[in-house]
Amino acid sequence: MSAQHAILAALVLPLVGALGIALAARISANLREAVTLATAAALAVVVWGLLPELMAGERPALRLAEIVPGIEIALRVEPLGMLFAALASGLWIINSIYSIGYMRGNREAKQTRFYIFFAIAIAAAMGIAFAGNLITLFLFYEILTLSTYPLVSHKGDANTVRSARVYLGVLLTTSIGLLLPAIVWTYYVAGTGDFVAGGILAGKIEGPAIGLLLGLFVFGVGKAAIMPMHRWLPAAMVAPTPVSALLHAVAVVKAGVFTIVKIIIYLFGVDFLFAAPSSGWLLYAAAFTIIAASVVALRQQNLKRLLAYSTIAQLSYVVMATAILKPLAEIGAATHMVAHAFGKITLFFAAGAIYVAAKKTELQQLRGIGRRMPWTMTAFTIGALSMIGVPPTGGFVSKWYILAGAFQADNYIAIGTIIASTVLNAAYFLPIVYMAWFSRESTPPQRDHGEAPFSMVLALTVTAALTIALFLFNGPVLELERQLVEGTL
Amino acid sequence: MSVVFSVFMLTLLVITTFAIVRTRHLFVAVVLTGIFSLLIAAIFFLLDAADVALTEAAIGAGIATVLFLGALALTGEHERGGSRNRLLSLAVVAVIASILIYATFDNPRFGDPQAPVHQHVSPWYLDGTREYIDIPNVVTAVLGSFRGYDTLGEVFVVFTAGIGVLFLFSAQPRRRRSSSQPATGPIEGEGLRHYLIPRVVGRMLIPFILLFGLYVQFHGEYGPGGGFQAGAIFAAAVILYALLEGETRALRALPASVLTGLMAGGALLYSAVGVAGMLLGSHFLDYSVLAADPVVGQQIGIVLIEAGVGITVAGVLISVFHAFAARESV
């Protein structure tokens, strides 16, 4: 299989899987889930199969269609996209295993619909990862928004519909209202939207217009949840937990920050932007979001909402790291995408497991739960430590690089923000860990429960292990990122 | 002398128009509209537009009046509501009128033979008619051949109107009208059969009207006249018959199926002549290929299409009249 075929397969496989799921669902639920898992595994094989070639310095590309002269749907594999694709395809397997346990354990309705749109969302994520130019990226970005809408509104009651409306409203509004004009603007001044190492905008645009265009891009990518475009994330908490995991760890928010990193590195070019004074505001916006979201998280009583605000803060880490505009910080940004993905998916899996097993959602209900669900809460602890950035977790690695980049740039605002937010993270995560392990259950639970279904425990154990593995064996990840910033190192 | 007469007629026209708009009695307004049409026809005649004058008289003063009266019989003769936003409307109207009058000051001088209108295309028509078609009435030549495609379109406009009225009136009214017919009206479906004098005079007139129609139809190449006028005159004759003898009898003489056949047939005849031109190796509506001699071909073509026009116009107008007249007795 040539690399071109592999790229195409990465897009088509999940869609074929979706079709297969629909057909299999008419026969039996077991078959349906078998198809899901098989598709996820096949996708991972295909995507990971691209890795050796990429490591060897190849950049396979594929043109799908030319919409209008000069504007085409084109795919191109590069290190950052590869990282994202590998992450998303790998986590899809784990998430599917988890979903099976969650959906069955929770007796959710319309499970077929759930699996189908999940697969479509993964296909869109692959498209975003491999997009070779802005317009392709935008196309799959919108498909991702639309295909996750049925997932978010899964329950279908009035409250869910209202929240889903916020979700869709914010994402579509920002993408059409800001991102699209930014894209057209880019094409208009640069004549192209291709992602090219070193950027395409240098010399094509100058002065305050740079800052304005950057602003249109950054706030246009609502999925990155830079304040004030973050409202959709807490709203989307109405979704089933596997969906939240998808949104927060695998696809949606990652697609957002990924897009921003890609735009800064491949469109503006790090050096060009570093030299442009009007782009400095991005760092402040990201820093503000980190602190503000952490403070809000501190006040949450609902576990999933707390995790949502934590996500907002962590995403801005990535954006801030990128905005430092130094190679080491870019490596930190990319690593943080991975580290946060592993850590946050673990946390959500744990939250979902608690919900399925104990029907508990509020922080105060978690007293002493560690004794009933030791596996789950161990994983949760590891995830929380990674969020704070304590060794031996992946979060430490990424923070290390970000800090190194900040020192490289003598950027004390970034350094201060990282330190402050680490304290804040500790302040809202550690009490939960403490409560879970060392407090006594205040009231006996309505039913005597143990761990969640096996598949869920398995999934969260694996992701917790990955979080630690990222600390221990981060060689390949860093190698990819080294290639990413090669031109600027 | 003719200048004074023109001014007089034009002024009368304006006065009539104001009266139409002012009166609350719709019957009066409709009759005044008939007078309006006659006046404007006379003005057209003064302006050397004999064909137009004849058409306006036949259609505007004749058919339109009958149709309006037919509609009034179904809807009531008095205008109840007043006017809305009179001042605003008047202001709008005044502004547009002044723009128009402003425009007129740059118009070419009235009757100036050097005006662009008379210099560019129309001299060609006068010569072309002599050369290619060889009939005296240039209007007929232009109408039938040079701009025959417009005339085809026009036949289809009439046809469309016929379809429209038939379609509208094929719907069953949802509620029966509560008010009865005017007390003075004739007995349903009977026409004026109980009124001796109109009946005798009318019946004597009908053959002459038909004869005149035929004359107008086929004399169109030589003098004012042609399919439209003739169709309207035929329709007038049948309508008169229906008024005198009653709907039922008129429909017995010319059943509805025949009328629809006429409507479609005329239009088809016209189109067929056009297609024939195409099939015989020239363009659509090129009549010169209809005979060995192109000039004869043109003449044949014009006679045929004028016949088509007449048939459709008569068919449509009679159908529309019946549709209105029959509506009451449904």
Next chain:
Amino acid sequence: MELLGLYHYWVFAILLMTGFYAVIAKYNLIKKLLGLSIFQSAVFLLYITMGKIEGGTAPILQAYGEGQLFSNPLPQVLILTAIVVGISTMALGLGVVVRIKEEYGTIEEHEIREIDRQ
């Protein structure tokens, strides 16, 4: 002659606007149609006026010798068409009015709007 020409055009403008006034200001649908009919007739006058040639005659070739001026046949042809278009529109419009009367029991615009609002 100059003035007579202008007078023709002014009458055109006045007729046009009188008709237009009836269309926009009157509630009665038949009255609107009458206004519309006047509106259209005014345009006929515009065209025919411009076709007139001083000292000309109706464009019928036979009766006269060479050198005879003829009025412009083209506006006449156009207006023949326009007259027929006008009556067609009127016929259809009247049909609609009659149907409105049957369905609503009135042909006054404001009353119809009232009925629809209920």
Next chain:
Amino acid sequence: MIEFNHHLPALQVVVPLLSAPLVMLLRPAGLAWAATTAASVCAFAIAVALTLGVLAGHEYSYQMGNWPAPYGIELGVDAFTALVLLVVTGASTLALLAGRTSVDAEIEQPRQPLFYTAWLLALAGLVGMPVSADAFNIFVFMEISSLASYILISGGADRRALPAVFKYLVMGTIGATCYLIGIGLIYLMTGTLNLADMELRIHEVADKRPTLVAAGFITVGLALKAAVFPLHVWLPNAYTYAPNAVTVFLAACATKVALYLLLRFDFFVFQPNLDGHAVQFAYFLMPLAVLAILVGSGVALFERNLKRLLAYSSVAQIGYILLGASLVSLAGLGAGILHIFNHALAKGALFLAVACLASRCAGVRFEDIAGVAQRMPWTMGAFVLAGLSLIGVPGTAGFISKWYLISAALGEGVIGGLLVAVIVVSSLMAVVYIWRVVETAYFGMDSAAAAGPGESAAGVESATGVESATGVESAAEFESAAKVESAAKVESPAKVESNENTNSSGAIKSIGKVDGAAGAAVPGEAPAMLLAVTWAAALANLYFGLQSYLPVALSSSAAESLLRYVP
């Protein structure tokens, strides 16, 4: 002997025109429908042939009656004409193919031959206008199409169709008469009616008052016909109360033809010759276009009748087209013309979906369609797809025109920035009004389904039936959605499209069966034919969103020829 291809411009008009009287004589209604559809398909084929010829670089010119222009009437087809012809004949054909059942439901059998005759006349009028190169001939065909449209709209089942028609008739006649006055004044000054000839001769009299007034009258008259804000008041009711098939047909193309004429006159005849006309045109139309966009979208936000909502959206979309044109630049005009095509695609598909809904619901107000997606998943799937195109989501046709429109506006400096803001804001409004419909249909309480079962002793049984039915249906729906996505990625969308059609009709059958099981209490999906055409139209939105060569080539070539006077 003249070769056949040469006759195409004439045949384009003659085929529907000549078929009309024949259809009138046909009985029963089914035969009339078949003949009308055949004529419409034929006209579409001719339009396709003309388009191919134009793309191959051919310029069509046809002398009616073999009289040379400007003495005879000339027909001409260029890229712009071809684009409009495709839209008109395509809309008619799709609406006819889909509309059989819809027409049966709304118009009594004996009236149908007349109805279909009027349909063909409207079609003939609408194609007759663009192909004609003679100003007065355009008026004649304008009247044919207008009168026929009045007839078609008056066929609406609701009595409010009648006042709507009357309003349309009065405003349409005034518009046409204004146009006639303008033509008369130009004729007065130039002595010609042929557009090309007029263009040659008008500069001699360019500064004369009648010429200026004529330009004004023609612009206003055509703007009335094109429902340019604020002359749009006839449009919402006319579209709302017309029979559903008619709305599909007219909404997709009627105003477009008037816009075509407007652009043709203003760009082809006036702007090269009248001093400052381009600036006047821009200053006059740009504010109107912006207002149309904002007001149209704004009213649509609060509308609760689906058809009227879409009608107001049309007012806004006409604003887009004009906005592009009012930039008086190659890019802007091209974008506007492109939107003529793409909007027709999106709006046609949306109104087709509405026709589907109307065939199974009590009405198309929000109350009537609440929760309807449960029993009509296919219909709503198509609606969502076409709605996305209307919004301008990438991958759909609507995106292409928005892209070009924004690019063109960016070329205009500061004003351009504001225009981009307007376009963006109204796109967001489109998101809102489309999504209101989607939410209502997917998450609302379905009154029909709720009231359906439980009436009789068999209530329980049928209730379970309904449940199983909705289960299967929703599975089917998402299968389709998945395939739509996949269609976006395969190289040969045409092939996918045909597959899709066969697939969808297969699935429809299965749904039909399930319905049978569920009992007659709850009506299920729309008739198969209607649904298939709706999906074809919706997929066309995808196809032209990914392969936009054809409309882009036509529109940019059209813009070039209209703006050829710019050095």
